[in-house]
Amino acid sequence: MPQPARIPAAVGLPLALASGVAIPAQSRINGALGVALDDSLAAALVSFGTGLAVMILVTAVFPRGRAGFGQILPALRERRFPRIYILAGVIGAWFVLTQTLTIAVLGVAVFTVATVAGQTLTGLVVDRMGIGPGGKKTLTIMRVVGAVLTIAAVAWAVSPKLSGGGGGADWLLTVLLPLSAGMAMSFQQAMNGTTGMHYGTPITATLMNFVSGFAALLVVWLVKVAVSGFGNPLPDTWWYYLGGVMGCIFIGVSAMLVKTLGVLLTSLGLIGGQLIGSLLLDLFLPAPGSVVVAATVLGTALTLVAIVIATLPWNMPGFRPWARRRNG
Numbered sequence: 001m002p003q004p005a006r007i008p009a010a011v012g013l014p015l016a017l018a019s020g021v022a023i024p025a026q027s028r029i030n031g032a033l034g035v036a037l038d039d040s041l042a043a044a045l046v047s048f049g050t051g052l053a054v055m056i057l058v059t060a061v062f063p064r065g066r067a068g069f070g071q072i073l074p075a076l077r078e079r080r081f082p083r084i085y086i087l088a089g090v091i092g093a094w095f096v097l098t099q100t101l102t103i104a105v106l107g108v109a110v111f112t113v114a115t116v117a118g119q120t121l122t123g124l125v126v127d128r129m130g131i132g133p134g135g136k137k138t139l140t141i142m143r144v145v146g147a148v149l150t151i152a153a154v155a156w157a158v159s160p161k162l163s164g165g166g167g168g169a170d171w172l173l174t175v176l177l178p179l180s181a182g183m184a185m186s187f188q189q190a191m192n193g194t195t196g197m198h199y200g201t202p203i204t205a206t207l208m209n210f211v212s213g214f215a216a217l218l219v220v221w222l223v224k225v226a227v228s229g230f231g232n233p234l235p236d237t238w239w240y241y242l243g244g245v246m247g248c249i250f251i252g253v254s255a256m257l258v259k260t261l262g263v264l265l266t267s268l269g270l271i272g273g274q275l276i277g278s279l280l281l282d283l284f285l286p287a288p289g290s291v292v293v294a295a296t297v298l299g300t301a302l303t304l305v306a307i308v309i310a311t312l313p314w315n316m317p318g319f320r321p322w323a324r325r326r327n328g
C-alpha cells in the first residue's frame with residue numbers, strides 16, 4: 001500500500017488555512033450563479049462539472065495523477081477500503097447544493113455558522129472512531145476545548161450579520177440544510193484521506209469525488225428538468241464558473257492533510273481559512289449589506305487561537321490524565 005509523506009503540522013495548518021479561503025469564495029460564486037440561472041440545482045451541477053473538467057485535465061497531465069488513476073480498479077477489487085468511500089463526492093454535491101439553496105435566504109454568515117458547527121462536532125467523533133487514514137486520535141480535553149471555542153469564535157465573528165436576521169420555523173428548517181452538510185463534511189474528509197492514501201495521491205481521490213458528485217447531481221437535475229423544465233441559459237460572466245476550481249483546491253488539500261493532522265485539526269484549519277476568506281471578501285469585494293466591525297475581526301482572531309489550542313501537544317506531565325485513562 002503506498003504511504004504518502006507525512007506533512008508536519010507547521011506546514012499542514014497553513015495549507016489548511018489557505019485552502020479554507022476557497023470555501024467563502026465558492027459560496028459567493030455558486031450563490032450568484034444560482035440567482036443568474038434561477039435554478040440552484042443547475043448551479044451546483046455547473047460547479048461540479050467545471051471541477052470535474054479540471055480534475056480530468058490534472059489527472060491526464062501529471063504522472064502521479066495517471067498512476068493514481070490506474071490504482072482505482074485494483075483498489076476496489078482488493079477492497080483496500082470500504083467501497084462506499086467511492087461515493088464521498090455525493091457529500092460534496094450536497095454541500096454545494098445547500099450553498100445554492102440557502103445562501104440567498106440565510107446569507108454567508110449563518111451558512112458559515114451552521115456548517116462550522118456541524119463540521120467541528122463530527123470532526124471530534126470521526127477522529128475518535130478512527131475513520132480517517134491516521135487512525136484513532138486521542139480525544140483530549142484541549143481538543144474538545146479547541147472545538148467548542150471554534151464554534152463560539154465563529155458565532156462571535158458573524159454576530160453583526162446574525163443580529164439583523166429573521167427567525168421562524170421556516171428559517172430554522174433552512175439552517176438544518178447547511179448544518180447537515182457540515183456534519184457530513186468531516187466524514188467526507190476522512191473518506192477522501194483514506195482513498196487518497198490507497199491510490200497513492202490525493203489527485204485521484206479528488207477526481208473520484210467530482211465523478212460521483214457530478215453523477216448524483218446530473219440524475220437529480222434530469223428529473224427536475226423532466227418535471228419543471230429548464231431554467232435560464234448559462235450566463236456570460238466568466239467568474240461564475242470558478243466554483244468548481246475552488247472545490248478542487250478544498251477537496252484536494254483536505255484529502256492530503258487528514259492523514260497527518262487528523263479530521264478535527266484539518267477541519268479547524270479549514271474553518272479558520274473560511275473566516276479569513278469571508279473577512280477578506282467583506283473588506284475588498286463586499287456584497288450588499290456586508291459589514292466588518294470589531295467583532296468580525298476579533299472573532300476571526302479567536303478562531304485562530306482555538307486552532308492553536310487544539311493543535312499543541314499539551315503533553316506536560318500530569319496535564320492530560322483523562323487522555324491517559326482513555327488510552328489505558
